[in-house]
Amino acid sequence: MYAVNIEPHVVGPKGSALENLIDVDEHYVSEMQDRALVLAEDPLRCQSLPHMTLAGWDLLELLMEQQALGSPEHFTLTRDGDKWRWINRPLGIDDSFTFGDVSTLPYGPMEYITRQSQGDFCILDQRDGNLWMDAGMVTTQADWSLDFDIGMNFFEWHAPVPLAHEKGIFTRALKFLTNIQQGKPARRLNWTMTINPRLDTSPENYHKWGPDRTTVTPENVGDKVHLRVELQSFWRLPRSNGIVFPIRCYLIKMDELVTQPIWARRLHRVIRDLPEELANYKGLSRYRATLVEWLSKLDDGSPTSAGFGA
Amino acid sequence: MAAKSIISRPVYGTLSPQPGKHHLFVADADGALAITDLAAKAPDGFFADAHIIFIPGNEGQHVAALEALKPAQFYQGPSFASALPRLKQTLANAHMGLRPYLAGTEGLIGQAMQAALEAGIDHTSIQTEHRGSLARRVQCVHCKGITESVTTQPATCSHCGLLLLVRDHYSRRLAAFQGVCINAEDRSEIPPAEEIFR
Numbered sequence: 419m420y421a422v423n424i425e426p427h428v429v430g431p432k433g434s435a436l437e438n439l440i441d442v443d444e445h446y447v448s449e450m451q452d453r454a455l456v457l458a459e460d461p462l463r464c465q466s467l468p469h470m471t472l473a474g475w476d477l478l479e480l481l482m483e484q485q486a487l488g489s490p491e492h493f494t495l496t497r498d499g500d501k502w503r504w505i506n507r508p509l510g511i512d513d514s515f516t517f518g519d520v521s522t523l524p525y526g527p528m529e530y531i532t533r534q535s536q537g538d539f540c541i542l543d544q545r546d547g548n549l550w551m552d553a554g555m556v557t558t559q560a561d562w563s564l565d566f567d568i569g570m571n572f573f574e575w576h577a578p579v580p581l582a583h584e585k586g587i588f589t590r591a592l593k594f595l596t597n598i599q600q601g602k603p604a605r606r607l608n609w610t611m612t613i614n615p616r617l618d619t620s621p622e623n624y625h626k627w628g629p630d631r632t633t634v635t636p637e638n639v640g641d642k643v644h645l646r647v648e649l650q651s652f653w654r655l656p657r658s659n660g661i662v663f664p665i666r667c668y669l670i671k672m673d674e675l676v677t678q679p680i681w682a683r684r685l686h687r688v689i690r691d692l693p694e695e696l697a698n699y700k701g702l703s704r705y706r707a708t709l710v711e712w713l714s715k716l717d718d719g720s721p722t723s724a725g726f727g728a
Numbered sequence: 729m730a731a732k733s734i735i736s737r738p739v740y741g742t743l744s745p746q747p748g749k750h751h752l753f754v755a756d757a758d759g760a761l762a763i764t765d766l767a768a769k770a771p772d773g774f775f776a777d778a779h780i781i782f783i784p785g786n787e788g789q790h791v792a793a794l795e796a797l798k799p800a801q802f803y804q805g806p807s808f809a810s811a812l813p814r815l816k817q818t819l820a821n822a823h824m825g826l827r828p829y830l831a832g833t834e835g836l837i838g839q840a841m842q843a844a845l846e847a848g849i850d851h852t853s854i855q856t857e858h859r860g861s862l863a864r865r866v867q868c869v870h871c872k873g874i875t876e877s878v879t880t881q882p883a884t885c886s887h888c889g890l891l892l893l894v895r896d897h898y899s900r901r902l903a904a905f906q907g908v909c910i911n912a913e914d915r916s917e918i919p920p921a922e923e924i925f926r
Contacts, residue, residue: 566902568901574735574736575736577735577736577896621906623870629913
């Protein structure tokens with residue numbers, strides 16, 4: 419039911435989402451525009467408690483370095499001591515600033531760089547043997563509120579997750595995360611489902627996107643229902659000793675997913691056999707039967723691969 | 729005591745005298761009884777370094793019992809909001825060795841805790857004891873407005889009017905439980921409200 423599916427975050431095959439450790443893909447510009455729209459409507463999606471500014475600079479450095487490394491045609495970072503110049507060609511940005519001096523950037527360091535990086539970002543402060551959600555940029559989330567959870571520790575912000583506390587998942591995960599070393603990031607995948615290709619499925623806007631869940635019919639399953647996969651990675655930050663936790667969301671509609679027969683078979687079995695608590699938590703209940711019925715026609719009963727990693 | 733719940737929901741204890749130079753009590757209504765119970769266990773002279781901030785509420789009880797403890801400072805206020813500037817100033821001027829004790833309704837404990845957190849006091853060093861109403865402060869996740877003294881499930885947001893499921897998920901920073909629209913997917917579904925937080 420649950421797996422602590424954590425592995426080292428190392429580069430994967432060319433052309434895959436893991437070709438670079440921070441993935442910049444063909445949706446870059448539109449996702450950044452989507453983020454700007456969400457922030458204009460609700461600035462509370464980006465918050466940083468006062469002690470987290472240094473961690474914000476750590477994150478700025480990490481994302482500039484990784485994006486420039488992976489996509490030198492789009493991003494260039496040049497450094498002369500603390501005088502930095504950042505060129506972001508897709509967004510038409512060319513800024514010179516002093517690293518560590520917030521007055522030289524138009525936003526705080528975390529907000530500045532995460533307005534230019536795909537995925538949500540949570541920065542966790544490490545103290546008292548725990549991790550504290552003390553800063554974040556969260557505009558593409560699966561139904562959790564940064565504004566509500568900011569300042570909570572690892573167990574508190576995961577409090578609503580069913581069954582996993584009892585199974586010791588979070589105790590083990592916390593032990594792992596508090597021992598992440600600099601230069602050795604880790605990753606895991608998480609998943610849920612989203613109706614229509616929406617990035618912003620926040621609780622703040624639940625009354626706006628929630629009605630989509632009533633619109634699924636046997637005829638439109640393939641187009642409306644999306645598998646949402648989160649690539650979560652975990653990085654130690656060098657100056658602040660915080661952890662940054664990027665949550666990158668990828669959406670694929672059922673019509674696209676079932677072009678791979680093995681994926682169709684597996685997803686059918688996963689959705690069919692998911693415990694009720696998890697189906698409720700993931701918000702699938704209203705359309706689960708329709709989806710399972712649709713996927714069942716694509717499952718001939720033949721075996722799938724071994725699963726994780728295969 | 730409230731029923732066992734999720735990890736973010738606060739757990740309250742029983743006030744007991746702590747080592748410290750100054751003792752700051754914030755209580756409402758029957759929270760006063762937690763203070764007088766503590767007094768029975770406290771060493772002589774304990775209240776000579778104590779400041780009690782008390783909001784008696786509608787019943788208006790327990791004032792004489794608290795005054796009889798002869799705290800160095802005693803304040804009686806008509807509402808938490810009216811006591812807050814004094815509480816904030818006390819916390820801002822506090823030195824090492826100040827021990828906070830909070831007792832009474834969840835709303836009172838939560839809001840006094842919030843003021844203490846903002847003053848840099850660690851929540852684990854604050855004594856709390858729940859007495860009286862289980863009514864909840866609820867933040868509407870949609871409009872961000874806080875509705876006070878919620879006793880029903882579901883409850884109507886007093887700001888935007890959405891019908892909210894009152895979750896056990898709790899934020900110390902906001903001193904509030906989370907309210908999420910209960911019929912967001914289909915507004916025609918209107919579950920009956922039950923009075924469960926009394």
